[in-house]
Amino acid sequence: MIKKALLLVALISANLIPGFSQNRAPVLRQDVPLDSIRLSDPFILADRNTSTYYMTGTGGMMWKSKDLKAWTGPLVVAKTDPESWMGKNPMIWAAELHQYKGKYYYFATFTNRDVKIDTVGENVIERRASHVLVSDKAEGPYVPMKDPMYLPADKPTLDGTFWVDKDGKPYMIYCYEWLQNLNGTMEKIELKPDLSGSVGEGKLLFRASDSPWSRENVNGKVGPNKVTDGPFLFNTGTGRLGMIWTSWIYDVYTQGVAYSKSGTLDGPWMQEPDPITPPNYGHGMLFRTLNGKWLMSVHSHKKSNGRTVRNPHLLEVNFSGDKLIVGKPYLP
Template sequence: MILPAFSQSRRPVLKENVPLDSIRLSDPCILADAETATYYMTGTGGWLWKSKDLRQWTGPYRVAETDPESWMGPRPMIWAAELHQYHDRYYYFATFTNRDVKIDTVRGNEIERRASHVLVSDTPDGPYLPMEDPTYLPPEMPTLDGTFWVDEDGLPYMVYCYEWLQNWNGTIEKIQLKPDLSGTIGTGQVLFRASDSPWSRERDDAGNIIPNKVTDGPWLFHTQTSKLGMLWTSWVFSDYVQGVAYSESGTLDGPWVQEPEPITPPNYGHGMLFRTFDGKLLMSVHSHKEINGRYVRIPHLFEMDDSGDKLVLGKPY
């Protein structure tokens, strides 16, 4: 295995022909870029991997360039990066954390300055650079895992998580983006809360079973019947698991109805969907396992079926 998930300051040697299961990477997100006939994989850590066949990968490349004078500081941590092509440019949606700045203390936990933000490039392999707005979301809120969606109104949105560490019941929210994605418009709107899920559970200090507090990794999709769905991740006690919700209105405003059971096996989560160049729908997730006191996260691909109103998990790819 190479690249521990949080060794974000290292400059590793470029490697070629690396099998997918030999890469340690949280929150893998894959852009299938038709113009270059290349798959680009990002995730936590700020690195980029490239592949022509999804089997062998070259990387890692550093592609995100932030402003050291910004709120992020000179060496921000980068989490859950995603690449999205919109019109004629490429956008890097990611969570940036400045560990030197504390914004709150809740129940004894210091909360670091963390927020979803967007960078831009003219090419899929970067470099990705800051745009107009210095912040996209309120600085006093810890937000994470921002993703991109153009809703039925034709407007672009960021969908993101407001972290449970502060509100103690994580939410998934939307906020409108400027037409060129260089900033946000208005304020965020709650789509649903962690406690709305029938499958994500934990135990309180007295041992009672209660709803889990975590919302993680939203990803929007349409089925082939035009049903709007959202992948998102939480916990079933000690297992990290992928769930799905569907919008009854067909828009981000919902209401969002949660599936009763997770869609992945235990300890697979933070999923996203993409189509291969030959049209196969795949879900990218990472496995989540503790080894010798450290979490190990490895990218995996599953075949998916979206031909009906609901997404169906297929075999490993």
Template structure:
């Protein structure tokens, strides 16, 4: 079954790169590193006007800096979590993003305490995992905890939280309820406090993995059924004002990224999913940003297996055309 393969992939990544998810990782700062020489899952890039610098985060809790998107310096440790919190002494850090909002910089990431088991579903132990937000006065940190100890229910594994300010003027976190527990991953929203220091109310479902026309797998009887994975949301508006969301799952054995658009123009949708993938196969977990020259780019990672059976993920950049109601990916940037 496809979900078993996905679960084994996740386990394999953790076994091969355990230090890569730790905020206490010993690292040596490197300079003038080409983008395609960096091994990084879930790359997210902030173009900071105040410092004229690009800051790239992702899985692992580390930070890279660049002036031109070509050569990078890093990785820097920028995260300071509380060892007395639910995260424990040394949480894994996944899918970090930096968002500038008002006069602060906010670090959205998934933190996992592997020493705490919150559930067991179909024989799989579910670790304490949740989307959370840290804050800093500077884009390169340090990022520290805020008021709320938790943003989302502790009994619910959540991941890949991202930021969006909706048409009501309120800030929200968009995140995934992990498929390992609910067996049909969901995309959800929760309102945030005005300074993003905590959440307000309860999460609401925007759509489920099974709503997608492209995310499929085979069950034990070889019947084609909806895939269970929701991953990597990123929201945007086109120049015509259309609200969209790119997100990642699996098209059978292929790592894949699709896009959905909101009919109402708000987070409440309803969300209509495009039938075709938005990026080539084995590219995913994307986000978008404007360069200092005004070009719109999409940052993704490639997903492939090397000769030793290890999964390698490398950041890549695509050009994006958002002039119409729907975004168009033109070509892979190699320059």
């Protein structure tokens, strides 16, 4: 399983590296249909200040649209510090946009491939962490804030997302990567009031092995998969706190959901027994359209001519009751 997973990481990198460069000016395209965009981990901000949808994801670029049909991009919006731990040209994964207290925040995973922090078995682990940039505008540019680091330098972390819990404090929820701990975890860390840094240490929410639906086969032994990926938080209509997150069923990318019994990030988190999206769809998030309709943004995950192809998709959702229910594809 480890060799297979490392091969998958290599394939992902081979397909995505051209999009990571902040120094390489992308070719701007207009009126691009959503299903023609290649993008992993799509995150859509419906910005009411500009009546515009902004979509980010892995690669660090931005797309924008007025109607979810025709998109313009890709645009370079992340401006990192070349003297920081990220280095001159970091890889950027799973970028998210969050509006909070009059500003816009860019939560993303940054990787400095020139720095190796650990070796666990066959896994050579690069310097990778979730981090936050800021802008006064949804369209950016997004720039660093005060703190040089949000999470420990000796731990590979990824897919940071944002949530304000019932205590009124802001938090980053992120994955501590399985490559090092061999059983990926979902964790939280408190953020400063202006999100410019973190407070204290991370706290465990649940482990990959808690999943009843994920699977892997290691030396003929079947058990839960070790990957935690793509958290996103939401409240149901009854006030129940939920989290969608993604793992694998053997070689099939799959998304499930968990609910907090306490209604807070501290849980305990109870995993639903079955996935909530079709096979080969995952890394979802929820957003409300400018017309008031709730949708889920996900990416599909398939092989084509020896390459891994990922495209964003929109699905209808309903969580007005006690649970999140995923419906049919949404065609704007």
